[in-house]
Amino acid sequence: MxxxxxxxxxxxxxxxxxxxxxxxxxxxxxxxxxxxxxxxxxxxxxxxxxxxxxxxxxxxxxxxxxxxxxxxxxxxxxxxxxxxxxxxxxxxxxxxxFVPGRSLEKVLENSKGSLPEEQVIGWMIQVCEALSYIHSRNPPIILRDLKPGNIMITLDNEVQLIDFGIARRFDPNKRTNTENLGTISYASPEHLGSITMPGQKRSPQNPGKLVQTDARSDIYSLGATMYHLLTNYEPDPIQTPTPGSILAKNPRLRTVQTDGRIVCPVEQVIIKAMQQEPAKRFQSAEAMRVALQSCLPNGVPHTVQIPAIASPNATILVSANPGIGLVCPRCGFQNRPGAKFCKRDGQPLVQGAVVAPPQIRAQASRVPIQARPVQQPIAPRPASSIQARPVRQSIQARPVQPIRARPVSSGIDPNAAYRTGLQHLANKNYAEAVTQFQRALSASGPSYDVLYNLGRAYRQYGLSVRDVDKTLFRNNMKYAAEQFQEATKYKTDALDAFFQLGLCYRDLELPTQATDAFKKALALAPKDPAVYYQLGLLAIEQGANDDAERYLKDGLQFNPDHALILIALGRLYMKKKLPSSAVKALRQATQLDPAIWEGWYELGRAHSQLKEWTMARSALDRARQAAPHISEIYSALAACYLKLNKKSDAKQMVQEALQRDPNNAEANRLKKQL
Missing domain, CATH: 3.30.200.20 (Phosphorylase Kinase; domain 1)
Structure with missing residues (x-):
């Protein structure tokens, strides 16, 4: 009340x-x-x-x-x-x-009929601008309840979006929505959690393909909103309008003659926006804005291709993206295109590598599934005094929720669950991968393959939330370590499990346990340079410089062209005040892999130690080209320019550094000096 x-x-x-x-x-x-x-x-x-x-x-x-x-x-x-x-x-x-004005729902109600086409297009162009903004956030924000009642028109005829009550941040690790909410007449098929093929109906026997709402779901809702505004009829839920149906309801809509036939441009835009399959809609709000602009009488002609109706048995094929780098088969890290070694663990990367199928062994015992901690709701902020005009502050994305195990049903095929888990793991759907591997464990008992990949799923999930929730990150690393430790009991040659265990302990900042795990891996693979690389990094972190040098040099004996080991060795030589040795190692690294910005950055620092400022600037410029977002590169360049008596360039670099990281200590120090 x-x-x-x-x-x-x-x-x-x-x-x-x-x-x-x-x-x-x-x-x-x-x-x-x-x-x-x-x-x-x-x-x-x-x-x-x-x-x-x-x-x-x-x-x-x-x-x-x-x-x-x-x-x-x-x-x-x-x-x-x-x-x-x-x-x-x-x-x-x-x-x-407070937004003075009326919602489009009220405008439509008072009009007693459809609204003027040109006016609607103008408003929807403004809605596209707002959607482009929220969809470009990191992570993207999906409104999920776009409809006439949530679009306000101000006294100045300007659009304002209201009611973000069920909006959500897009999570690429989820296969479907946590909650399927929204207003059914304007909701995309994804709002129901799945989509069916054209011509098929959703049913318990045909639940469709699992999907989650993304930016294209708001595109569908925008098309449905336009349908209502221009026809005064609510659109049929989860239905794509047929060509001519919108024009039949509103014959006043503008038409043009194209290739000997009459078409209605705004109808084409709506039909494309309301396609059942997200891939067939406009792929961004900006693309729809451009199409709407062309629908105005003075707009630039813009042909909208309406997808043909696919057959019920059609299959959607997703082409491979050559711009995506290889995933490390050992640690799961997504590397840059063309990388030869994994940046995180030094593992050689092989094009086309696949995961071998499991050999699941039935066991009498069962591994208990541990409950994960549940995140608490955001506590209300304390009240504060109100300014005449409120100031909005940006905040970090809300942390991803912990994985919760689904109840395990009877009659599970462990092989099928395992294969499904591997597929989800490859697609970065880590929560779903955990669920499937746990189902396989429950059905068949513990085995190396399932425990190992359950550990991988936990670890990758932890890494995916590392920057937004440290507690959740650590908890998942602990669960991963438990699974890898358990996996070593079921295989005498558990090299990968020991290696992953070492990575988990290193992430948990437990160097003694990490070193022990990597040494066990080394005993199983005494010629694996990736293990020497990890042991070398751990030794550097602990200040054991002589041990670090020995491990890194041993790794180079088995692979002299390992760029990451050479970079780590270069850093170590600088730490030991041996800049000439550092330059030699780092030059070799940059020749082997010119795309690794760390190699050029460390080479620039090594030249700086030798007071070779011109060479340092050249190397740092290469680092900047490879990684223009790294603040430390700009502050190092500023120091070089200052030594070269180029103060204006130094100031510019300091400015660039602080734009990327206002807390860059070196840049702030140089700013005071300049």
Missing amino acids: ALPLGTVLDGKFKIVQILGEGGMGTVYKVEQVGTNPPYYYAVKELLISPNTPEDERKAAIERFNKEIALLRGLKHPRIAGLNLPFQDRGNYYFAME
């Missing part, structure tokens, strides 16, 4: 109007107390009934907090900005910019 008008929330917001009311709460227009002239905000309320089950209550609060987190990081003229969240009377609220 809505609060009475005149109620003051959080001691500063006086309710003056009810803007909207739903099952989970109300949106109010409020006046900030004490402002003259009055300043208005919109306040959204999350109202939870005392009778709501605990799991639903937690889900509602988490969804509400997600909306706050998303809005806090957005700043765009077509998106209402967040002010602050707060709690009052036991309920959750957040205040945001």
Whole structure:
């Protein structure tokens, strides 16, 4: 039930109007107390009934907090900005910019018919601009509930998107949505969690291909919204309009003659946007904006190709991308195109390598599946004073949720579960890979292959969240280490398990355990340069420089052309104040693999130690070309320019360094000096 008008929330917001009311709460227009002239905000309320089950209550609060987190990081003229969240009377609220005007739902309702084509196109072009912005965030934000009721038209005829209540950050590691929400008339097939082939119906026997909503799902919803605005009919749920059907409902739509036939440009745009298969829609909001622009009477002609109706048995083929580098078969790291060795573990990379099929051995015993910690909802932020104009601050992406094991059903084919797990692992669907490997374990008992790949899935999942949730990263590394340790019990030659175990312990900053694991790997493969490389890195990290040099040189005996070992050796020589030896090793590394920016960067630093500033600048320039995003390269270049008495260039490099990393200590030091 809505609060009475005149109620003051959080001691500063006086309710003056009810803007909207739903099952989970109300949106109010409020006046900030004490402002003259009055300043208005919109306040959204999350109202939870005392009778709501605990799991639903937690889900509602988490969804509400997600909306706050998303809005806090957005700043765009077509998106209402967040002010602050707060709690009052036991309920959750957040205040945001008040957008005076009407929703397109209200505009359509008052019009008693379809809206003018040119006006609709103009509004939808503005919606595309807002979608382009949220889709370009890192990770992309998917609105998931785009519809006429969530598009406001201001008094100046400008568009504002409202209601990010079920928006989500796109997670490439997920196969489907955690929750399938949205308004069915405007929802893409992916909103249901899967898509079926053309001509087929979704059923328990034919659930379709698992998918999750992405930016193209918002494209579908935008097409469905246009359909409603231009015809005054809600679109049929999960249906692509047929050619001519939109024009039949609104004969006033503009048509043009092309190749001897009459076509309706805006109808073509809608049909393409509402294709069942995401790959057949516009692939970005910007592409749809360009197409819409061409639909205006003065627009540049732009042909929209509507995909032909595929047969029910059609198969979607995804071509290989030659611009994607090889994945290391040992640690799973995605390397740059053309790399010969894995950047992370030094493993040689072989084009076309595949994972051998498993030999799953049935065992009487069972490995218990450990529960993972559940992340808590974002706690509401403490209230703070409101400025006349709210300032929005960007925040980091919310951390990925921990993997939860699915209940294991009876009658599982362990080989099928294992193969499915491998497929998910190759596709970076780590949560699903964990589930499938655990199913295989439950059905057949522990075996080396399943335990080893379950460990790999945990480890890759941990690495995928390393930059957003350190706790979740460490927990998954621990689970991975447990699986690799268990795997070593089922194979006498457990080289890969010991190697992965060493990587996990190194990530967990347990150097003694990591060294022990790599030494066990070395005993099994005394000629593997990747093992020597890891032992050398661990020794460097522990300050055991002589041991590090021995390990790295031993690795070079078995592979003299191992660029990563040469770079590590170069770093070690600089640490030991032997810049000439460092230059020799690093020159060899850059000749072997000119695309590794670290080689050029370290070579530039080595020349700097020798006060060879021109050569240092040349090497650092090569590093900058290979990795223009690395702040340290620019600060090193600034130091070179300063030594070469080129202060203007030095200032420019300092500026570039601080743009990429404001906390770059060397750049800040040079800035004061300059």
